[in-house]
Amino acid sequence: MSMIAAFYGGKSILITGATGFLGKVLMEKLFRTSPDLKVIYILVRPKEGQTLQQRVIQILDSKLFEKVKEVCPNVHEKIRPISADLNQNDFAISKEDLQELLSHTNIVFHCAATVRFDDHLRHAVQLNVTATQQLLLMASQMPKLEAFIHISTAFSNCNLKHIDEVVYPCPVEPKKIIDSMEWLDDAIIDEITPKLIGDRPNTYTYTKALGEVVVQQEGGNLNIAIVRPSIMGATWQEPFPGWVDNLNGPSGLIIAAGKGFLRSIRATPMAVADLIPADTVVNLTLAVGWYTAVHRPKSTLVYHCTSGNLNPCNWGKMGLQVLATFEKIPFERAFRRPNADFTTNNITTHYWNAVSHRAPAIIYDFYLRLTGRKPRMTKLMNRLLRTLSMLEYFINRSWEWSTYNTEMLMSELSPEDQRVFNFDIRQLNWLEYIENYVLGVKKYLLKEDMAGIPEAKQHLKRLRNIHYLFNTALFLIAWRLLIARSQVARNVWFFIVSFCYKFLSYFRASSTLKV
Ligand SMILES: CCCCCCCCCCCCCCCCCCCCCCCCCC(=O)SCCNC(=O)CCNC(=O)[C@H](O)C(C)(C)COP(=O)(O)OP(=O)(O)OC[C@H]1O[C@@H](n2cnc3c(N)ncnc32)[C@H](O)[C@@H]1OP(=O)(O)O
Ligand SMILES: NC(=O)C1=CN([C@@H]2O[C@H](COP(=O)(O)OP(=O)(O)OC[C@H]3O[C@@H](n4cnc5c(N)ncnc54)[C@H](OP(=O)(O)O)[C@@H]3O)[C@@H](O)[C@H]2O)C=CC1
Structure with missing residues (x-):
């Protein structure tokens, strides 16, 4: 019997960001391996035209939860959605809901965040820093709390080349940043943002770093741990290979390349592509939850969930395998034949952007105009180029992450737990993984039928x-x-x-x- 699975049995678990990519895979695994857990509270913000219940039903109706419905037929009774907006003071949670959360929660997984690279600093601070602070405050009032697991990113300190499993201090204290966001107006914030983020590339990585400092400083006596995944990709094995449901990380670019929009990308072929499958992140996170609650380490431990130092793959190899998979499994109604390449300097990047991206878009829009339709390709191409410019930072550098704590945790697991909650990335076969990833993008993101391949x-x-x-x-x-x-x-x-x-x-x- 898995000790970790048994640990979560009978527990009341609070998950933020449960409607996101990671949150869904986390919930799925919890229900599948510990169907006897008591309840999962999820903080869900209301969405236009959808009640909370409808959002939950939509999640449970997805293919991801097919296996769960077999092992835990009453899964819908065990999810308790709580209306909450992390942008609001006290999350705008009702008094009754708050009372229920405070008195029952045993474990907190804090996954919610804004993952947009270019978010306005005020919004990124609110969600990635202030909300974390408020959640910690709530957690400190939970008498039954056993562990608080904070999901950060391996790139929170991407301004460093070698990154250890420690929380690095920030030049300006998070409390000061939070305070200043309350009285500074947007124009001034825009002006100081580059100075504050310093040599980090965007507000996302900066605010995730601030969030970690808040966790360390304000965790008080709580049992806290921080998990830092690198670039999260489709699932590797569980509940099935290739599941993915948003465009973040490489997924959007795989679509753009497969549909023939993306023809060249500024990347360093030898730079390490530090991808990590979502199910690996989930397995480590659940193992960390168990370890933190049971062993109660004296300090806040940080766990790197990365692939580069244990089983490296570079962008060149990944790109070639993506292209090779398109030969076998092409996407439908492509704009051009998938044939992307890497550029390595500014001149060739500008040249290929003009020749391979902008020019075909202009010609196609001209054709649309001639045939009485609305032009749209230039707009789409401009957005793609903007996205590429945002991602370039991460595909032209390599980082070294130490994984001492993660490896220590692996050695603490029983053989059964190492199997059920496998986060040993050394076992991953990249070529097979990438092929399944592309297939997953086709099936679950583009919703294309395999029968349409011929x-x-x-x-x-x-x-x-x-x-x-x-x-x-x-x-x-x-x-x-x-x-x-x-x-x-x-x-x-x-x-x-x-x-x-x-x-x-x-x-x-x-x-x-x-x-
Ligand atoms: C040798 C030969 C080889 C040959 C090779 C050939 C190669 C060929 C194969 C190619 C594949 C292999 C290489 C892969 C490289 C992967 C690099 C990944 C690095 C990731 C690093 C992550 C590190 C940190 C990890 C973390 O810790 S965090 C999680 C990561 N966070 C994100 O990934 C958010 C990014 N996004 C945004 O920050 C916002 O999206 C924003 C972009 C500002 C736009 O923002 P905006 O324009 O305002 O508007 P949107 O509505 O948001 O989007 C507007 C439009 O762009 C779309 N779109 C949004 N996103 C993406 C995205 N990613 N990719 C693509 N499209 C996207 C969206 O669908 C919408 O399309 P449309 O609707 O117009 O059709
Ligand atoms: N994706 C990646 O490559 C990586 C992600 N991470 C980290 O993993 C965590 C999860 O990321 P991922 O699942 O990819 O992100 P998603 O963007 O898929 O999910 C974000 C989640 O946060 C919720 N959320 C956002 N704003 C609010 C709000 N104001 N109130 C309540 N909930 C809100 C979203 O809810 P809604 O559905 O309503 O939008 C959603 O459930 C994040 O902490 C991220 O930093 C770390 C490394 C890599």
């Missing part, structure tokens, strides 16, 4: 023919213009034509002789 292949063949035809026409037009203007080009042209003519005459004559 038609998708036909479509790519048509695109290839159009491509050849277009290139030939372009060459002939350019050549025609050139020979109209240049005597040298004309001479070359006559030489080629007469050479071909002579060759054909010789060929015809020799074949007549043979007969």
Whole structure:
């Protein structure tokens, strides 16, 4: 029997961010391995046109929860959605709900965050720092609380090259930042943001670092741990390979490449692609929850959930495997044939952006206008280029993360727990994983049917023919213009034509002789 699974049995668990990518995989695993848990409270913000219950039903109806429904048929009774907005004071939770949470919760998993790189600092601070502070305050009033697990990111200290499993201090105290956000206006915040984030690339990584400091400073006597995943990708094994449900990280770019929009990307092929499957993050997080509650380490332990130092894969290998998978499993209705490449400097990046991204978009929009439709490709391409510029920082560098605590935890698990809550990334086969990832993107994000693959292949063949035809026409037009203007080009042209003519005459004559 798994000790970790048994530990979560009978427990009341609070999860923030349960409607997000990680939160859903976390809930699924909890229900599947500990169906006898008491209740999972989830803090859900109301969404336009959807009640909380409807949001829960939507989650449970997804393919992700198919296995759970078999092992835990009353799963819907065990999820208790609580209306809460982490942007509001006290999360705008009703008094009754708050009372219930405070008196019953045994474990907290804090996953909610804004993961947008370019969020306004005020909003990023509110969600990634102030909300964490408020949640800690709530947690300190929970008499039955056994562990508080905070999900951060391995990139919270991406300004360093080697990152240890410790919380690094920030030059300006989080409390001061929180206070200043209350009285500074947006214009001033915009002005000081670059100075505050310093050599970090965006407000996301900066506020996640502040969040960690808050956890360490204000955790009081709570049993706290911090989990730092790197770039979270589709599931590796559980509940099935390839499950993914948002565009973050590489998923959006896989779509853009597979549909033929993305043709070049500024990346360093040898830089480590520190991807980590979502189910690996979940297994480590649950093991950390158990360890923190049972062993009560004296200090706040940080656990790196990364792949680079144990089983590295680089962007070059990953890119090639993604492209190879498109040959076998193409996406439907591609704009162009998937054929992306890496660029490594500014000049080639600008050149290929103009030739491979902007120009085809303009031509296609011109065609849409001609046929009386609304142009949209240039807008889409501009957004893609903006997204690429945001992600570039992470695909042109490598980091070293120490994984001492994570490895220590692995050695503390029984063989059964090591199997059920496997987070040993050394066992991952990258080529197989990437293929399943692309397949998962096709099935679960694009919702494309596998039966459509032959038609998708036909479509790519048509695109290839159009491509050849277009290139030939372009060459002939350019050549025609050139020979109209240049005597040298004309001479070359006559030489080629007469050479071909002579060759054909010789060929015809020799074949007549043979007969
Ligand atoms: C040798 C030869 C080889 C050949 C090779 C060939 C290669 C070919 C194969 C290629 C694949 C292999 C290489 C993979 C590289 C992966 C790099 C990943 C690095 C990730 C590092 C993460 C580190 C930190 C990890 C963490 O700890 S945290 C989690 C990470 N957080 C995020 O990933 C949020 C990012 N996003 C935003 O920050 C916002 O999205 C924002 C972008 C500002 C836009 O923002 P905005 O324009 O305002 O508007 P949106 O509505 O948001 O989006 C507007 C439009 O862009 C779409 N779109 C949003 N996102 C993404 C996204 N990612 N990717 C793509 N599209 C996206 C959205 O669908 C919408 O499309 P539309 O609806 O227009 O059609
Ligand atoms: N994705 C990645 O590559 C990585 C993620 N992480 C960390 O993992 C955690 C989870 O990330 P991920 O699942 O990918 O992110 P998602 O964007 O998929 O999920 C974010 C979650 O936070 C909730 N949330 C956001 N704002 C509020 C709010 N105001 N009130 C209540 N809930 C809110 C969202 O709710 P709603 O559904 O209503 O929007 C959603 O459930 C984050 O802490 C992130 O920093 C770390 C490393 C990598």
